[in-house]
Amino acid sequence: MNWHSIATVYAKELKDLLRDKRTVRSMIIIPTLVMPALTFGIGKIAAGVFSKARAETPVVMVLSDGASPGVMAQLEQDKKLRLVPARDDWKQQISDKKLRAAVQLPENFEAGLKAGAAPAVTIYHYEGELKSGFAVNELEAFFRDLSARTARARLAEHGLPETLVRPFETRRENVAAPEKVGGNALGGIVPYMIIILCFMGAVYPALDLTAGEKERGTMETLLCSPVARVDIVLGKFLMVLTSSLAAMVLSLISMSVSAVAAGSVLGGARMAGAARAAAGAGALPTIDPAGVLGVLAMVLPVAVLFSAAIFTVALFAKSFKEAQTYVQPMVFIVILPAVIGMLPGIDLNARLALVPILNLSLVCKEMLSGVWHWNYIALIFGSTCVYAAAALALAVRMFNREDVLFRV
Amino acid sequence: MIEARHLTKTFRDKKRGEIRAVDDVSFRVQPGQIYGLLGANGAGKTTTLRVLATLLQPTGGTAVIAGHDIVREPEKVRANVGFLAASTALYGRLTAREMIAYFGRLNRLPEAEIRVRIKRLADELDMHEFLDRRCEKFSTGMKQKTSIARTLIHDPAVMIFDEPTLGLDVMTARAIVRFVRDCRTRGKTVIYSTHLMGEVEKLCDIVGIIHDGRLHAEGSPAALIARTGEADMEDAFVQIVGAKEPA
Structure with missing residues (x-):
């Protein structure tokens, strides 16, 4: 060598x-x-698409028997959602991406809540579609809040503390x-x-x-x-x-x-x-x-x-x-x-x-x-x-x- | 000097079995002589020369070139040989100067010596105009001159030419032939393979006629013509190898 x-x-x-x-x-x-140009380009496009979808107020439809005016009024007042009148072709509209999601309120939803029942609310959406996903997130947040307020009201009616249903909080903290x-x-x-x-x-x-x-x-x-x-x-x-x-x-x-x-x-x-x-x-x-x-x-x-x-x-x-x-x-x-x-x-x-x-x-x-x-x-x-x-x-x-x- | 002793080279082929490309070939070339290896395509010329240049190892026999055995001292043999063939190309992305200098370095010449020798070769071969241009843009003539300079940079005692005029135009081929003669004048030992009878008659002191890997006859062109009683080298060649013209 x-x-x-x-x-x-x-x-x-x-x-x-x-x-x-x-x-x-x-x-x-x-x-x-x-490679950097691609990273920037793809990142910019992805960020643009993402923020545009986020900025758009999702169009949702409420399918209701008309017996829950209070909940309907609260949904209409929610600035993060835009309600459109109910139509029979709501499924097709979701598939066509004209409607982001639809929510089905059960019969006599409000009355049921007052009576202490546990009625199920169903949200219909387009699985995997970004904007439909945002609409679902907003609807879930609304109903979570409604659920929490209802629970607090029921506990207050019976003079019970809120900690009865939420005895403790959890939080995460990274130590690594x-x-x-x-x-x-x-x-x-x-x-x-x-x-x-x-x-x-x-x-x-x-x-x-x-x-x-x-x-x-x-x-x-x-x-x-x-x-x-x-x-x-x-x-x-x-x-x-x-x-x-x-x-x-x-x-x-x-x-x-x-x-x-x-x-x-x-x-x-x-x-x-x-x-x-x-x-x-x-x-x-x-x-x-x-x-x-x-x-x-x-x-x-x-x-x-x-x-x-x-x-x-x-x-x-x-x-x-x-x-x-x-x-x-x-x-x-x-x-x-x-x-x-x-x-x-x-x-x-x-x-x-x-x-x-x-x-x-x-x-x-x-x-x-x-x-x-x-x-x-x-x-x-x-x-x-x-x-x-x-x-x-x-x-x-x-x-x-x-x-x-x-x-x- | 080149001395081939019972040189044999066989190849293994899956379909054809063992092929004896070179079969018990012996000859001797003295300094200042041009030995022509004459044969048809596939006769064993290129294999013989590749074995002499130590690109291939002989299966049997050996050869001594400039005092070194091709089997035992292949690197020393290559240091004393300049090998030029139609198949030895140039690096297209290097300039002629870089190409020649590269082979100077591979032959372990000092940088100052390489510079001096490139200047001298460029003078002799009239290369100054294209010396610093990349080889990929060269005409055939420029390529041949650069290849010649590449083979001469280490001033070898022995020159091996394997059909160097193959595919060249008349003027470039004449320049090559002139260069081969110059090598003889300088006292180098030259072996030259070709299938062109005219080149053999013009150039070679001794001719070895090779066919099917075997050396069939050896002598000066005049002696071979006289021995066969034919009118020229071509007829003499045909008579010696006993070849029939294709139908």
Whole structure:
């Protein structure tokens, strides 16, 4: 192994790839510019749709026998609802989204309330429709309030305290540090993103530096040089690894920046759930920096594994297109364990710690939540290093095979 | 010097079984000589030259090039060989200067030496006009000149040409032929494969006629013509390989 030769091959491949418009587009422009633009664009559209739907006073219809004028009057006075006269085609109107919801008051509803009965009020709506959902929320809030007022009135009639039906209150208070809450909220998606980005970042250069070179006829030119084949493999492999890590890091930075920017610009609409969970309304979730560093350290051998594996597979192809057909199925092999790792309820154990990709996904989730199982971390790092070394050794072995390099 | 000793190369094919692409081939080329490897398509020329350039490993036999064994010291062999073939392309996104410098570095030449040699090669091959342009935009002639400069940057003692004029226009092919002659003048050992009889007669000091992987005859073009009693090299070749013209 000669480091001068490896560095020479690496430097040339870096220069060559950076001059390739397709590489620059897929490695730099898309992750750094298109991803934030998409985040902003989708966020802005989603926030716009959401606030427009919220601003609209829902049109509702009350289906009543006319014997509850008091409740009808209160509903009419509710500024958050717009009542329309009852019509027989109310179901069709809800389906056509002309009417957001309808509420069925039982017969003699008011009289029943006064008599101490428990009549059921039915709300009809369009399941899954955003504006219909808002109408249901408003109607439920109205009837909850009516129910509470009725209960208080009944208790007062009998001279009983309100605490008879509500003996105590409950309230929730978060004691976990914001970075732990943030890690827990984002712990599933971040490792998934890292794994996919790492893989995708390695694909194009791995194909270009192997099958692409064979197709263009430059592989034979390179093999004429006195450089040992192991040095050529290592120089090219390091370029693929660089691309894999660069695409991942650039994507993560741009996504983080755009998420923070989108959060502040759009009022945190899309991140609201995680933000509130993290540190109260309005704040964005934070992640423990130690967790992030841990994740990046764990990703290294996986990036080596991906780079070497794609490099080896692509080496068999005669052309770039053929290599693409070989590498495409690998995407599913990578995505499946990454998705399984995102699922709730799947916890790290000694057996899963040996399953590549899945182990990374699980341990990253833990590290981002501030949980450090050092035994598992060592086992995962060690086993992934072994897999990565094996993949790299296989790449070198394949590069030395004439039937692979000169396949016709 | 090139000395091939019982060189054999077999391939395994799922359908056709074992194929002997090169079968017990032996020959010797001295410095200042051009050895022409003459054969039809599929005769085993490219495989022989790829084995000599250590791109492929021989299945049997060996060869010694510039004092180094191709099996035991392939890297030292490559450091002493310039290999030019129709299949050895240029990196399109590099300039001619970068392409030549890259191979200078791969041959472990110092940067200052690379600069001096590129200047000299650019002078000799009249490359200054396009030296700093990317190879992807080159005409065939510019590509050939850059490839020649690439093979010469480390000043190898042995030059291997595998059908270098294949698909080239007349003027570019003539430039290549002139360059091959220059190599002989400089005392380099040259092996040149072709299926064009005219090139053989113009260029080669010794010709080896290869057919079905075997070396059928060897000698100067004049000697081969005289031995067969034919009028020219083409007829001599046909008689030696015993080929029948396709119907």
